[in-house]
Amino acid sequence: xxxxxxxxxxxxxxxxxxxxxxxxxxxxxxxxxxxxxxxxxxxxxxxxxxxxxxxxxxxxxxxxxxxxxxxxxxxxxxxxxxxxxxxxxxxxxxxxxxxxxxxxxxxxxxxxxxxxxxxxxxxxxxxxxxxxxxxxxxxxxxxxxxxxxxxxxxxxxxxxxxxxxxxxxxxxxxxxxxxxxxxxxxxxxxxxxxxxxxxxxxxxxxxxxxxxxxxxxxxxxxxxxxxxxxxxxxxxxxxxxxxxxxxxxxxxxxxxxxxxxxxxxxxxxxxxxxxxxxxxxxxxxxxxxxxxxxxxxxxxxxxxxxxxxxxxxxxxx
Amino acid sequence: xxxxxxxxxxxxxxxxxxxxxxxxxxxxxxxxxxxxxxxxxxxxxxxxxxxxxxxxxxxxxxxxxxxxxxxxxxxxxxxxxxxxxxxxxxxxxxxxxxxxxxxxxxxxxxxxxxxxxxxxxxxxxxxxxxxxxxxxxxxxxxxxxxxxxxxxxxxxxxxxxxxxxxxxxxxxxxxxxxxxxxxxxxxxxxxxxxxxxxxxxxxxxxxxxxxxxxxxxxxxxxxxxxxxxxxxxxxxxxxxxxxxxxxxxxxxxxxxxxxxxxxxxxxxxxxxxxxxxxxxxxxxxxxxxxxxxxxxxxxxxxxxxxxxxxxxxxxxxxxxxxxxx
Numbered sequence: 001x002x003x004x005x006x007x008x009x010x011x012x013x014x015x016x017x018x019x020x021x022x023x024x025x026x027x028x029x030x031x032x033x034x035x036x037x038x039x040x041x042x043x044x045x046x047x048x049x050x051x052x053x054x055x056x057x058x059x060x061x062x063x064x065x066x067x068x069x070x071x072x073x074x075x076x077x078x079x080x081x082x083x084x085x086x087x088x089x090x091x092x093x094x095x096x097x098x099x100x101x102x103x104x105x106x107x108x109x110x111x112x113x114x115x116x117x118x119x120x121x122x123x124x125x126x127x128x129x130x131x132x133x134x135x136x137x138x139x140x141x142x143x144x145x146x147x148x149x150x151x152x153x154x155x156x157x158x159x160x161x162x163x164x165x166x167x168x169x170x171x172x173x174x175x176x177x178x179x180x181x182x183x184x185x186x187x188x189x190x191x192x193x194x195x196x197x198x199x200x201x202x203x204x205x206x207x208x209x210x211x212x213x214x215x216x217x218x219x220x221x222x223x224x225x226x227x228x229x230x231x232x233x234x235x236x237x238x239x240x241x242x243x244x245x246x247x248x249x250x251x252x253x254x255x256x257x258x259x260x261x262x263x264x265x266x267x268x269x270x271x272x273x274x275x276x277x278x279x280x281x282x283x284x285x286x287x288x289x290x291x292x293x294x295x296x297x298x299x300x301x302x303x304x305x306x307x308x309x310x311x312x313x314x315x316x317x
Numbered sequence: 318x319x320x321x322x323x324x325x326x327x328x329x330x331x332x333x334x335x336x337x338x339x340x341x342x343x344x345x346x347x348x349x350x351x352x353x354x355x356x357x358x359x360x361x362x363x364x365x366x367x368x369x370x371x372x373x374x375x376x377x378x379x380x381x382x383x384x385x386x387x388x389x390x391x392x393x394x395x396x397x398x399x400x401x402x403x404x405x406x407x408x409x410x411x412x413x414x415x416x417x418x419x420x421x422x423x424x425x426x427x428x429x430x431x432x433x434x435x436x437x438x439x440x441x442x443x444x445x446x447x448x449x450x451x452x453x454x455x456x457x458x459x460x461x462x463x464x465x466x467x468x469x470x471x472x473x474x475x476x477x478x479x480x481x482x483x484x485x486x487x488x489x490x491x492x493x494x495x496x497x498x499x500x501x502x503x504x505x506x507x508x509x510x511x512x513x514x515x516x517x518x519x520x521x522x523x524x525x526x527x528x529x530x531x532x533x534x535x536x537x538x539x540x541x542x543x544x545x546x547x548x549x550x551x552x553x554x555x556x557x558x559x560x561x562x563x564x565x566x567x568x569x570x571x572x573x574x575x576x577x578x579x580x581x582x583x584x585x586x587x588x589x590x591x592x593x594x595x596x597x598x599x600x601x602x603x604x605x606x607x608x609x610x611x612x613x614x615x616x617x618x619x620x621x622x623x624x625x626x627x628x629x630x631x632x633x634x635x636x637x638x639x640x641x642x
Contacts, residue, residue, distance in 0.1 A: 147332050150617045152576045155610075159343075162598035162606055166347040249459045256461045257583055257595055269461075276465055276584075279473055280480075288469065291462050299457040 029311040039303035046297050050105035057099035058085070062265070067094045073278070076285050089285040091274060097285055100271055101293050107267035108294070111181050112248040118186030119247075120240055123193025128224050128232070130194065131201025142198070145191040153188035154250055160184035161259045174265045181260055185250050189243050193236060200232035238312060241305035245298045252294055268294045318629070325625055329618045334385070336614040340607035341384045345377075347603060353397045393608035398600050403608045407590055412492045413483055414589035417581065418574045420505055421513030426567060429517040433524025437532065438551060448521065455518035460577060464511040464584035471507060479504045481586040512581040516570050523566055527559040568624045572617040 030036055049056065059066055071094035075082045082089065088097040130141040148156065164180040204210060205228065213223045254260040255269030256276075263270055268290045275287025344350065351368050359367075368374060372383060387393070393403035436445040458466075472480035484500030486493045495501025531537065532555055540550045579591025586592070590609060597605035 143331075147335055150332065150572075150621065151614070152573050154580075155576050155613065158594075158598055159339075159606070159610065162601065163343065163347050165598070166601045166603070245457070253459055253461055253580060256459075257580065258599060259595075272462065272465065276468075279465070279469055282473070284469055284473070287465055291465060295454075295458050295462060298459070299454065302453070302457050 026311050030307065033307060035303060036307040039300040039307070042296055042300040043304060046105055046293065046300070047109060049102055050109050053099075053102040053106050057096075057102045058087075059096040059099040061095040061100045061103055069094050073283055075283070088289050089283075091271075091286045092278065097271075097289055100266060101268070101290050104266050104268045104271050104290060105293060105297070107178075107261055107265065108248055108251055108269070108297075111178065111185065111251045111261075111267065112244055114182040115185035115189070115247045115251070116240055116244045118182055119189035119243065120193055120236065122186065123190035124197050124229070124233070124236060126190065127194035127197025128201055128228060131198040132205055132220070132224055132228065138198075141194065145194050148188075149191045153185075153246070154253060156188040157184040157250055157254060158257075158259060160187060161254060174262060177261055177265075181251055181254065184254075185247050188250070189247065192239050192243070196235050196239060197232050200235065201228055204228050204231050234312060238305060238309045241301065241308055245301040245305065248294070248298055248301070268297075321629055322626065325622055329622050332618050333611075333614060336611060337385050337388060338381070340388075340610050341381050343610075344384070344603050344607050345373075345380065350603075353601075353603070354395075388608075388611055393611075394604045396597075396605050397602045398597070398605075403604045406593060406605065407608060407612065408491065410588055410590045410593050412494060413587060414575060414578050414582070414591060416495060417505070417508055417512060417578055417587060417589060418571065420509040421511075421516065422567070422571055422574055424509055424513040425516035425520055428513075429520030430524050430563070432517075433521040434528060434551075434556060436521065437525045437528035440529075452518035452521055455514050458514075460511060460515060460580045461584050463514055464507070464581060467507050467511060468584070478506055480507070483588055508581050508585045508587050511584065512574060512578060515577075516567075516574060519570065520563065520567065524559060524563055527562055528555060531555045531558050565624055565628065568620055568627075572613075572620045575616055576613055 030040075054060070061067075071083070071086070071090050072092055074086050074090040076089040076097075077084050077087050079089075086096045086098070088101070090096055091100065126141050126145075130138040161180060161184050164176070164184075168176055209227065210223060213227055214220075218227075251260060251267060252269030252272070255267045256273045258273065261267045261270050263274055266274070271290035272287050272294070275283075275285075275290065278286050350371065350373065351364050355364060355367065372380060375383075391404050393407075395401060396403050396406055399406060432448050436448050439445050455463075468480045471478045479500070482504060483495045484502070484504035485498040486495045486501055487497045495505060537550060537555055540554050545553075576591075578587075578589060579595055581587065582589045582591040583595055590612070593605060594609040596602070597609070
């Protein structure tokens with residue numbers, strides 16, 4: 001059945017597709033806003049630097065053989081007492097701050113992206129099911145969403161983290177902590193997706209194409225994910241961008257509170273927590289540089305989210 | 318109206334019971350409560366006796382009912398770390414969190430509303446642009462980072478204002494207050510700014526948005542046509558109508574201020590409930606965790622309920638819309 005519909009659609013060549021993308025309102029509004037271009041560049045620089053961390057970092061902060069306590073507490077290179085080998089100084093264990101920031105951003109971004117994906121998949125699926133099925137299933141899912149949304153996400157993430165401590169005990173190693181973070185942050189952000197997707201599903205399910213699909217006997221699951229999903233996914237992109245910033249903040253906060261990644265495998269939040277102890281000794285570089293990186297990353301992602309929201313909102317055109 | 322109140326009350330009770338169920342599951346199934354309470358040298362008989370005394374051999378439903386009953390009477394059991402009643406520990410730290418939360422809420426209203434009004438009235442002025450840019454940064458900076466930057470700026474670099482603790486406190490009955498001593502007030506400044514900054518930007522953006530909306534309405538045009546002064550139009554007519562939604566959001570935000578206080582408390586070592594909860598999560602002290610959870614849920618549900626009821630009083634449409642279709 002799907003083949004007949006495919007034949008009716010005219011073939012679109014790759015070149016036409018590229019031209020359509022370049023001529024779209026989205027690209028136009030992107031190129032018109034200098035702030036958005038700057039935000040996209042900052043995001044790209046941090047993400048690429050984080051991805052290439054093993055290649056461009058001057059030192060490997062995970063390799064204990066390279067570390068020497070003699071190198072610890074060095075100020076940035078341009079201050080007196082600074083060492084040219086350590087551009088932004090070193091921390092209490094003699095790790096190069098610049099390298100730890102690169103590796104730390106990697107952790108922060110990885111957890112943020114995974115958590116956002118997880119929250120998105122969970123929220124979209126539940127929203128689709130709630131909207132399409134209706135009745136009791138809908139009521140149960142949406143009441144659960146109501147209850148969860150009365151609590152701040154960070155509290156839910158902390159609770160899940162605390163539970164994992166009790167469950168895993170001493171075996172809580174870095175690998176487990178990573179996935180616990182993804183799970184706890186993901187579980188605390190699904191509500192918004194579910195509500196949005198449910199709303200659009202309620203509209204879509206009464207349209208003729210869904211009726212047609214049902215008449216020719218396509219299974220409900222296939223209708224939902226192959227036919228309804230592509231039509232409700234637009235607004236989700238905006239939520240996902242803004243949630244990515246929130247997820248990165250939440251991860252950093254949890255790590256800062258000592259509930260996240262350990263200091264052997266630090267994220268940006270862990271680095272700031274380590275640095276906070278040395279702020280009073282005048283060693284500001286350990287906390288401030290990771291802090292600036294975190295703030296720049298979150299601000300840039302937020303600005304991109306703002307732009308996407310305005311660009312996709314037809315009312316503002 | 319009565320039906321509306323009853324329906325909202327029932328909803329609130331369902332929410333509280335759900336939270337209680339989560340707290341109970343935590344207490345009962347995450348780690349063994351008996352193992353958490355006794356040392357290694359306790360014999361098997363003593364353990365069995367304790368298990369019997371705690372009622373852990375009863376059917377789960379009865380255990381849950383007992384848990385709800387005890388929680389309603391504020392009996393949350395003993396902390397695993399301190400071996401003292403959880404409610405005493407919380408009561409001890411409750412005033413610190415409340416003073417911090419109210420100071421920041423007050424700060425965010427007193428600064429956020431004027432800033433919002435200014436940016437709405439003078440849309441194109443450079444000061445408005447600075448306020449708006451600053452508010453974007455305020456939303457993007459995580460709370461703990463703001464706290465650290467403030468500590469770096471004031472106590473470390475400039476050598477003014479304390480960076481941790483509550484200063485001297487005065488005890489009045491069961492309440493301890495830092496508001497009556499100079500050192501207590503000084504200690505409150507940085508934590509209150511840290512906690513209030515996010516809410517402040519939120520309120521500023523909200524007031525600005527609402528105000529711009531109101532300024533476009535016909536009755537404002539009519540008021541200007543009647544020749545009223547700018548001051549009377551802007552503040553007597555426009556601001557007054559802006560404040561209803563602002564008060565709602567501000568009320569709802571009070572709950573999240575109390576919850577977010579735990580980040581600020583951690584940065585400034587402020588001896589409040591949040592710090593207690595944080596230590597409890599780190600040490601898997603489940604009685605404190607579940608008590609804090611129930612308390613925060615109670616505060617949230619109560620605030621939500623009050624705001625909803627107030628809204629229904631102010632706006633009769635809600636009472637009618639709330640009727641089942």
